[in-house]
Amino acid sequence: MASTTTTTAILDEAHVGPTDNVAYVVRCRSTGRRLLVDAAAEPDTLLALVDGTLDLVVTTHRHHDHVGALAAVVEATGARTAAGTADADDLPLPVQDRLEHGDVVRVGDVLLEVVHLRGHTPGSVALLLRDPDxxxxxxTGDSLFxxxxxxxxxxxxxxTSLLDDVSVRLFDVLADDTVVHPGHGAPTTIGAERPHLAEWRARGW
Known part of the structure; x- marks a missing residue:
């Protein structure tokens, strides 16, 4: 399990399930409040990661491999649920917070900006944590790898919809050192991927 510290948050991750899903915990450094990005699988692993305390689960999109532990984690912790509006009705339990592009999700003193990335699913969302220092x-869920x-x-x-959104809403506004945490596999940076945008558009995938 990897851990990263930012000005306001501690970021922990766990690789779970048969398709190497990555679940992320954002923990507020000042309050200890916790947010989970994608309760994908292995609820016992995720509950250990959050130490049994969780305020909110944000589901990046509706696909089954990203929601396999959602019901169990919510039942065990009483956490609220959030997802993109266009995917919310396809989750295995009611979604209390329906997210739109430009919304802000708060956990303790940590603010995360909601970025709607249309294409992998209609309601896919990314969460952006800005760090001034x-x-x-x-x-990014399954929208950018x-x-x-x-x-x-x-x-x-x-x-085209997904690449356009990723280009305009991520690459056009984020610095090269921005760390990309995808829904499967290893992280990358905006700078590492930026030179390949034209190549991706030309190949069509």
Whole structure:
């Protein structure tokens, strides 16, 4: 389990499930409040990661491999649930906070900006944690990975929508040292991926 410290938060992660899903915990340094990004699988692992205390679970998108532990984690902790509006009705339990582009999610003194990235699913969201004293961090679910955007099942309209949103809402506004925390596998940075945007558009995936 990796851990990163920012000005306002401690970021912990756990790789869970058969498809190397990454679940992230954002813990406020001043209050100890915790937010979980994607209760993907292995609820016991996630409950240990949050030390049994959790205020909110944000689901980046509706796919089954990102919600496998959601019901168990919420039942055990009483956490609120949040997801993008267009995906919320497809989650396995009621979503209390429906997220739109530009919303702000708060956990303790930590603020995370909601970035709607349309294409992998209609309601996919990323969460952006800005750090005035170090690199920003963005949790992208399955919308952005090292080497490309998320799967759009060969649909050119969905691919164009996702790449456009990623380009305008992430690459056009974030610094190169911004750390990208994807929903599977290893992290990357905006700077490492930026030179390949034209290549991704040309190849169509």
């Amino acid at each position: 170090g690199p920003d961090h963005v949790f 090292p080497g490309g955007v998320g799967n759009t099942n060969g649909d050119p309209e969905r691919f």
